Amino acid sequence: MKLEGQVRIPSGCAISAAISKNGNKMSGEMITNSMKPMHDRSNGLGGGFAGYGIYPEYKDFYAFHMFFDSRGTRKECEAFLKERFEIVHSEIIPTRKIPAITNEPIIWRYFAAPLKSVLVSLQLDEKEFVAKTVIKINAEMSGAYVFSSGKNMGAFKAVGFPEDVGVFYKLEEYEGYSWTAHGRYPTNTPGWWGGAHPFTLLDYSVVHNGEISSYDANRRFIEMFGYKCTLQTDTEVITYIMDYLLRVQGLTLGEAASVIAAPFWSTIAAKTDFDDQKKHTYLRTMFPSLLITGPFSIVLGFEGGLMALNDRLKLRSMVVGEKDDRVFISSEEAAIRSMEPNAENIWSPAGGEPVVVKVKEGAF
Amino acid sequence: MQIIDAANLDYRTLNEALRGAETDYIAKDCRGQRFIAAGMSDINLTIEGIPGNTLGAYLNNANITVNANAQDAVGDTMNEGKILIHGNIGDAAGYAMRGGKIYVKGNAGYRAGIHMKAYKDKIPVMIIGGYAGSFLGEYQAGGVIIVLGLHKDNKRIVGNFPCTGMHGGKMFLRGRCEDISFPKQVTARRAAPDEFDEIREYLSEYCSDFSYSADELLSDPFTVVTPDSKNPYKQMYVAN
Numbered sequence: 239m240k241l242e243g244q245v246r247i248p249s250g251c252a253i254s255a256a257i258s259k260n261g262n263k264m265s266g267e268m269i270t271n272s273m274k275p276m277h278d279r280s281n282g283l284g285g286g287f288a289g290y291g292i293y294p295e296y297k298d299f300y301a302f303h304m305f306f307d308s309r310g311t312r313k314e315c316e317a318f319l320k321e322r323f324e325i326v327h328s329e330i331i332p333t334r335k336i337p338a339i340t341n342e343p344i345i346w347r348y349f350a351a352p353l354k355s356v357l358v359s360l361q362l363d364e365k366e367f368v369a370k371t372v373i374k375i376n377a378e379m380s381g382a383y384v385f386s387s388g389k390n391m392g393a394f395k396a397v398g399f400p401e402d403v404g405v406f407y408k409l410e411e412y413e414g415y416s417w418t419a420h421g422r423y424p425t426n427t428p429g430w431w432g433g434a435h436p437f438t439l440l441d442y443s444v445v446h447n448g449e450i451s452s453y454d455a456n457r458r459f460i461e462m463f464g465y466k467c468t469l470q471t472d473t474e475v476i477t478y479i480m481d482y483l484l485r486v487q488g489l490t491l492g493e494a495a496s497v498i499a500a501p502f503w504s505t506i507a508a509k510t511d512f513d514d515q516k517k518h519t520y521l522r523t524m525f526p527s528l529l530i531t532g533p534f535s536i537v538l539g540f541e542g543g544l545m546a547l548n549d550r551l552k553l554r555s556m557v558v559g560e561k562d563d564r565v566f567i568s569s570e571e572a573a574i575r576s577m578e579p580n581a582e583n584i585w586s587p588a589g590g591e592p593v594v595v596k597v598k599e600g601a602f
Numbered sequence: 603m604q605i606i607d608a609a610n611l612d613y614r615t616l617n618e619a620l621r622g623a624e625t626d627y628i629a630k631d632c633r634g635q636r637f638i639a640a641g642m643s644d645i646n647l648t649i650e651g652i653p654g655n656t657l658g659a660y661l662n663n664a665n666i667t668v669n670a671n672a673q674d675a676v677g678d679t680m681n682e683g684k685i686l687i688h689g690n691i692g693d694a695a696g697y698a699m700r701g702g703k704i705y706v707k708g709n710a711g712y713r714a715g716i717h718m719k720a721y722k723d724k725i726p727v728m729i730i731g732g733y734a735g736s737f738l739g740e741y742q743a744g745g746v747i748i749v750l751g752l753h754k755d756n757k758r759i760v761g762n763f764p765c766t767g768m769h770g771g772k773m774f775l776r777g778r779c780e781d782i783s784f785p786k787q788v789t790a791r792r793a794a795p796d797e798f799d800e801i802r803e804y805l806s807e808y809c810s811d812f813s814y815s816a817d818e819l820l821s822d823p824f825t826v827v828t829p830d831s832k833n834p835y836k837q838m839y840v841a842n
Contacts, residue, residue, distance in 0.1 A: 552712045555693055570655070571692075572634025575651075584671060586735075
């Protein structure tokens with residue numbers, strides 16, 4: 239099979255998300271079904287989901303979801319992990335054999351905690367250590383790929399249509415307080431399992447519809463801070479940018495949105511709130527290389543919340559709706575109606591206007 | 603009159619059903635099917651549920667009524683006919699439309715009327731009842747766009763960068779629009795009384811469709827936007 243770099247496929251995508259602000263659990267079946275009315279936005283070369291709050295029994299452990307090309311690679315990777323982590327539980331991720339999903343790699347999950355002695359000797363905080371480990375495996379260990387690495391969350395992805403991927407991974411058996419979903423129509427790279435969305439690092443996950451034109455500028459900048467873009471897929475770099483801005487730099491979600499979807503200088507100049515004007519000028523000046531240009535609509539998942547964002551020109555569609563304590567986000571209203579026929583307050587956020595939804599403190 | 607249950611139909615099957623012998627159809631429980639009524643003539647279609655993207659593309663002379671919101675690219679490249687939307691519409695409505703009418707009760711997303719064009723007696727008309735998003739009338743080359751701003755929240759009647767690249771046609775925005783900045787190649791000024799005559803017929807029709815009073819609306823000031831030059835690109839080409 240051809241991998242990234244061996245072929246270019248010139249050619250849209252579908253995204254969807256749901257969250258309960260009260261932290262009520264929703265099964266993965268609803269989000270799977272939300273992809274059905276948007277079937278034509280994908281072409282069967284990738285589908286995926288991220289669920290938050292799905293592993294309450296292991297909530298204090300990092301959940302590594304991994305693809306392996308062979309048993310040998312798995313054994314080798316497990317030996318590497320055991321030098322650094324205490325693995326409390328490991329298993330094959332349960333899947334269903336269905337005709338629509340074929341050629342699956344070996345798919346495992348590990349619930350693990352970093353060894354204290356290793357953290358002390360490396361003088362790293364836990365999250366930084368886990369992020370570095372994930373990046374090391376993905377960049378250096380051929381045939382092994384970590385596609386999910388957060389606590390009490392997990393990504394599930396495959397080559398296929400998203401509604402089939404949900405069935406393949408038995409998502410109806412998982413319950414989460416928030417879910418994101420993606421249907422892929424790859425524009426530049428071939429579809430393989432690792433290249434399906436969501437792209438994740440720690441508890442951050444990104445689903446993306448679009449094609450960013452600043453990919454290489456963003457990649458060159460972010461790789462200076464230890465990230466490695468291994469897939470040539472634009473969404474991967476967005477995930478690392480969000481990790482860098484939020485976790486490493488400590489920006490708020492709104493500030494990070496103002497970096498990647500910065501308003502035009504003319505829009506900043508026209509601001510009448512001078513503090514806001516100053517802040518935007520500062521952010522654009524500090525992080526010019528992290529401005530993401532070209533069309534995108536993304537949903538960023540994180541522990542306890544979601545953020546939806548469009549590029550500043552709004553070159554992709556995104557609709558938000560609500561019902562009681564739940565908020566729905568999708569590329570199309572039809573998908574929201576499939577999750578909640580009586581959704582209210584349907585609206586489309588403006589380009590560059592982040593929509594942040596958080597679960598009540600203590601409810602997740 | 604034929605009622606079609608669209609819940610489990612894909613767009614191809616739904617459109618085939620609309621090509622039957624009837625002239626009046628109700629498509630119930632639509633769930634995002636794209637291309638509904640694309641290229642069709644001489645039918646009256648009422649849509650219940652949410653129609654998918656590109657509703658009424660290349661519409662020739664059909665009437666479509668949507669009782670809810672519509673998604674992106676309504677009336678893409680339509681030639682003739684009328685699309686009536688009782689809710690809001692998504693982005694890029696009336697994309698390159700070259701005739702016919704799109705009347706929207708609610709708001710429009712980004713890029714409404716992008717690249718509308720007119721030719722002789724073919725004059726496309728789009729009326730938006732609420733507000734319009736950014737890039738309204740982007741590259742507008744002809745036709746008429748009217749935004750009424752009848753929405754109740756405090757949103758501006760149009761977002762940023764209206765009329766970018768506009769080089770033909772006319773835009774009417776209710777109100778004085780003092781807080782809106784237009785690009786250099788267009789002129790925005792208060793509409794003169796005789797200019798109301800150009801839009802009175804359309805507005806009367808719109809008002810009877812959605813139960814407003816045209817006289818009341820036309821008693822308000824309107825801003826009219828027109829491009830300064832018929833051919834803003836002429837200095838970029840060799841004269842011949």
